[in-house]
Amino acid sequence: MIKKLSIDERFEILKNVNSYRREYEGKLQPMERLRPDRPATFISIGGGELGDLAITAAKRHYGGINGGIKTVAFDRYHGFPAQDSADYYEVFNMMDGDMLEKYIKKYVPNPNDPHAIYLEVEMIDTERTFKLSMEEGYKVMSTPYGPLICMDRHATKIMFNMLGLERVEWAYANSEEELLRVAKDMGLPVIIKPVMTSSGHGTSIVMRESDLINAYKYAKEHARGFGDEVIIEKFLPRLKSEGTEITQIVVRHFDEEGRIVNSFLPPIEHKRPAATYHESWLPSRIEPSIGKKCKEYAAKIAEFLGGIGIYAVEQFVIGDKVYNNEVANRPHDTGMITRWMLNMDEGALQLTSTLGLPIPSIEISRRAYGVAHVVLAPQWIKGEKKVLSFNVKKMGSIKNGDLWYFGKPTAYAGRRMGLAVAFNESLEVARIEAEKIAHLAESCIEYGD
Numbered sequence: 001m002i003k004k005l006s007i008d009e010r011f012e013i014l015k016n017v018n019s020y021r022r023e024y025e026g027k028l029q030p031m032e033r034l035r036p037d038r039p040a041t042f043i044s045i046g047g048g049e050l051g052d053l054a055i056t057a058a059k060r061h062y063g064g065i066n067g068g069i070k071t072v073a074f075d076r077y078h079g080f081p082a083q084d085s086a087d088y089y090e091v092f093n094m095m096d097g098d099m100l101e102k103y104i105k106k107y108v109p110n111p112n113d114p115h116a117i118y119l120e121v122e123m124i125d126t127e128r129t130f131k132l133s134m135e136e137g138y139k140v141m142s143t144p145y146g147p148l149i150c151m152d153r154h155a156t157k158i159m160f161n162m163l164g165l166e167r168v169e170w171a172y173a174n175s176e177e178e179l180l181r182v183a184k185d186m187g188l189p190v191i192i193k194p195v196m197t198s199s200g201h202g203t204s205i206v207m208r209e210s211d212l213i214n215a216y217k218y219a220k221e222h223a224r225g226f227g228d229e230v231i232i233e234k235f236l237p238r239l240k241s242e243g244t245e246i247t248q249i250v251v252r253h254f255d256e257e258g259r260i261v262n263s264f265l266p267p268i269e270h271k272r273p274a275a276t277y278h279e280s281w282l283p284s285r286i287e288p289s290i291g292k293k294c295k296e297y298a299a300k301i302a303e304f305l306g307g308i309g310i311y312a313v314e315q316f317v318i319g320d321k322v323y324n325n326e327v328a329n330r331p332h333d334t335g336m337i338t339r340w341m342l343n344m345d346e347g348a349l350q351l352t353s354t355l356g357l358p359i360p361s362i363e364i365s366r367r368a369y370g371v372a373h374v375v376l377a378p379q380w381i382k383g384e385k386k387v388l389s390f391n392v393k394k395m396g397s398i399k400n401g402d403l404w405y406f407g408k409p410t411a412y413a414g415r416r417m418g419l420a421v422a423f424n425e426s427l428e429v430a431r432i433e434a435e436k437i438a439h440l441a442e443s444c445i446e447y448g449d
């Protein structure tokens, strides 16, 4: 189990960010040449589709190990997506700090050797990677302390307050009584979330006072760390009916003068029928004035946290208001659409920026809307089932679109198995087509024992 931070510890980390940042950035350097005789090592801790996107970029853009970049991927199960694309891989429990340290040191024995460590997932021992980085000089990107803040909703909200950023009205509660009081003050509806989770686990929208206690229990049961604390937010019903959601990605990288600067990806728009990632597209339809706000907020966050690499800021847009929701210290699932729509995708940008290589100017490379839609394993699966086959004949050839099949060896209900993509001048048509490709792909995967 992960230890949850106490309120004092949260303030302590946030108070120290400035000095951590100065110390950490002082150790980073741009890379001047790629050398096959001494390749730089890129480790992806977590090798899902987002890890795969970064690992394959070493080959797509730089010629892989013979071009001067050696790739390594870790995950907790055999057959993970980045396993066969990485030059080396390890399978182990990444929550085990000793194992994590052992394998990082196996591939980067000397922290002064050129390398970058990408934390693709949150379910790892982030305290150990923090220690390895701050005490021994390992380069954990975007920063070693970022995950401690970004994984913890309470710490993230304090950061928003410190930076004076717009966010949803929020509070926290450590007991049923406190929750009842806070919810009453705030006014229903509210949304109750565990302090640490992702993909909507443990979250409930509460419309009636009589449902508050159950929502509190549910959040506690599904929380990633232990403890009694939950986060309460004012629920914005207009978000789904009139608003939209944006992921504003920022890349911190070295410029030609060797300074660390921020570059911005175009805002990615996404829709979620429920809590988890479902579809995203580029370009977004938000007004330029709103886009400017999204960027300004994201820039403040990236500038505050520092380091190099990608930050993904989740934002809610309703009318001309932008509310900052969450921050990821790494690439984001909604950003997978960048693989088809930008001259350099978010995986390649993570690899390139974190190794200290120069990045190109980031541009949309297609003159149409590109919509990505998740391909999910069916709800009827109980526990875990093997993937037996993928029927490519039934899938047929895709027109004005694409399919990225991840090749995961097993599935549980709702697991992400692939991503369908469609392109069209009309966003509405592209959304419908992407959904059709996704549903066809879902019907082509055969599961068994």
Ligand SMILES: Nc1ncnc2c1ncn2[C@@H]1O[C@H](COP(=O)(O)OP(=O)(O)OP(=O)(O)O)[C@@H](O)[C@H]1O
Binding pocket: 168, 191, 193, 197, 198, 199, 200, 201, 203, 233, 234, 235, 236, 237, 239, 245, 272, 274, 275, 276, 277, 314, 325, 326
């Ligand atoms: N206060 C709110 N009002 C309205 N909708 C909300 C609110 N908070 C969250 N949501 C909806 O729920 C989604 C998931 O919320 P959030 O990002 O906080 O949770 P999560 O568990 O971290 O999910 P993920 O890991 O997929 O980002 C949001 O993208 C949004 O659609």
Ligand SMILES: [Mg+2]
Binding pocket: 314, 325, 326
């Ligand atoms: Mg989120």
